[in-house]
Amino acid sequence: MKKLTTLLTLLIFIQCGSPIKKSITEIISEGSLEEIQLLKTTHVKTINQLKKELNQLNEALLLKDQTQRYVLVESIELEKEIFNHFVSFQGSIETDKNVVIYPEIPGLLKKIHVKEGQQVTEGTLLAEISDGGLIDQLDQLKLQLKLAKTTYNRQKRLWNQKIGSEIQFLQAKTNYLSLQKSVSQMNDQVTKTKITAPFDGIIDHIIADSGSNLSPGMTPILRVVNLDQMKVAAEIPEMHLPNIQKNTSAIVSVPVLGIQFNEVVANVGNFINPNNRSFRVEISINNENGALKPNMTVEIKVNDYKNPEAILVPIKDVLENQNGESYVYLLEVSDEANDIYKVVKTFVKLGKTSDNKIEIIEGLEVGDKIVEEGIRLIKDQQLVKNI
Numbered sequence: 001m002k003k004l005t006t007l008l009t010l011l012i013f014i015q016c017g018s019p020i021k022k023s024i025t026e027i028i029s030e031g032s033l034e035e036i037q038l039l040k041t042t043h044v045k046t047i048n049q050l051k052k053e054l055n056q057l058n059e060a061l062l063l064k065d066q067t068q069r070y071v072l073v074e075s076i077e078l079e080k081e082i083f084n085h086f087v088s089f090q091g092s093i094e095t096d097k098n099v100v101i102y103p104e105i106p107g108l109l110k111k112i113h114v115k116e117g118q119q120v121t122e123g124t125l126l127a128e129i130s131d132g133g134l135i136d137q138l139d140q141l142k143l144q145l146k147l148a149k150t151t152y153n154r155q156k157r158l159w160n161q162k163i164g165s166e167i168q169f170l171q172a173k174t175n176y177l178s179l180q181k182s183v184s185q186m187n188d189q190v191t192k193t194k195i196t197a198p199f200d201g202i203i204d205h206i207i208a209d210s211g212s213n214l215s216p217g218m219t220p221i222l223r224v225v226n227l228d229q230m231k232v233a234a235e236i237p238e239m240h241l242p243n244i245q246k247n248t249s250a251i252v253s254v255p256v257l258g259i260q261f262n263e264v265v266a267n268v269g270n271f272i273n274p275n276n277r278s279f280r281v282e283i284s285i286n287n288e289n290g291a292l293k294p295n296m297t298v299e300i301k302v303n304d305y306k307n308p309e310a311i312l313v314p315i316k317d318v319l320e321n322q323n324g325e326s327y328v329y330l331l332e333v334s335d336e337a338n339d340i341y342k343v344v345k346t347f348v349k350l351g352k353t354s355d356n357k358i359e360i361i362e363g364l365e366v367g368d369k370i371v372e373e374g375i376r377l378i379k380d381q382q383l384v385k386n387i
Contacts, residue, residue, distance in 0.1 A: 070340060070385040074373035075331055076313070080366055083310035083359055085352040086251065086301040091234030093254075093285070093296040097199050097226035100207070103214040104192045107132050109221065116206055120197045120224070127195040127221055129214060134193065138186040145179040152176040201226035225294070230287045231266065234300050235278040243304035244268060250283050251301040254292065261285055265302065305352055311364055312357040317372055318350070326350055328364070329371040334383055343371065345380040 027035055107129040114126050155172040158164040205223040212219065232252050236244065246268055252261040269280035283300065285292065318326050326348055331341040351359030364370070369386070371378065378384055 073384045075369040080309045083307045085305040089234045091300045109212045118203045124197040129193045148176040148179045230285045232283040249303040253299040311360040331369040339386045343382045
């Protein structure tokens with residue numbers, strides 16, 4: 001009873017005022033448990049009263065201002081758009097004219113006639129290999145061929161006059177033809193002592209030194225490259241094979257140079273690599289300024305799908321329910337004069353995605369309006385104001 005009397009006394013004291021008013025800090029540090037509880041109760045009552053009055057004010061605003069009744073949203077009107085979908089892959093730059101030249105015959109590297117970085121044309125003499133007596137052997141064979149030709153011609157005239165035996169004529173003919181073959185073969189061997197450029201290009205690297213002992217197909221001499229016409233090659237998973245054909249549009253980006261090429265697929269491989277289930281794609285690139293180098297890494301974007309009359313919506317405007325179904329909020333006119341619309345949850349079938357937009361296959365039509373801003377503040381069948 002005494003405790004209740006004390007609380008009532010404190011309540012009357014606070015409500016009626018006091019010549020000495022204590023602050024919150026003073027009450028917390030100096031006041032009793034009853035004083036702190038009483039002060040808290042008073043504040044709670046005050047807050048509840050303020051909330052009640054705030055609700056009354058909001059109701060009054062709704063009556064005074066009709067626009068306060070509706071959630072404000074922004075919308076977009078759907079149109080037909082050209083939609084190109086690309087798939088990205090990593091590739092590398094190659095060239096068919098990138099050749100390391102090896103000797104075809106053994107011998108010493110006699111002389112190199114070019115320098116690194118030198119521009120050469122097809123047929124330019126690049127290097128010479130010592131002939132190792134091949135020229136002397138060729139000269140000897142030519143002398144033997146001359147004699148064999150004379151012998152053959154005489155035996156032929158005699159044979160035509162029915163003089164001499166047939167075997168002598170055939171032996172002379174065989175010897176002559178055999179020496180012709182030998183001279184031709186020796187000529188080929190002598191020709192191989194001179195290394196010439198197989199195509200127009202640049203001497204990229206001289207590998208062997210003059211005086212080196214060369215082995216056929218084993219000792220590299222130099223490298224010749226032509227960078228005018230390059231190609232990009234990439235291995236693409238076989239799942240994309242139905243959508244990528246020759247002349248398909250492609251974008252080639254070279255990150256290290258910051259450049260980009262709009263090209264088409266030049267060749268699609270006919271072989272599926274069993275190790276990674278991929279096929280090879282090649283794209284030709286014109287390298288006029290010589291900036292592209294073999295084995296550079298590039299990004300390839302291949303246009304695997306195109307729809308000239310697509311309906312596209314921003315990805316952020318498409319929501320998903322617990323069942324994994326996709327939907328948007330479609331606006332139906334309620335009061336056109338005041339831009340009042342009803343929100344209708346509309347389920348849609350989605351297509352491919354590109355540049356933060358997604359294709360709508362089913363569910364929407366050209367001219368429809370869907371909610372874009374304020375999508376998280378609304379619900380199905382709600383009236384909203386479109387601003």
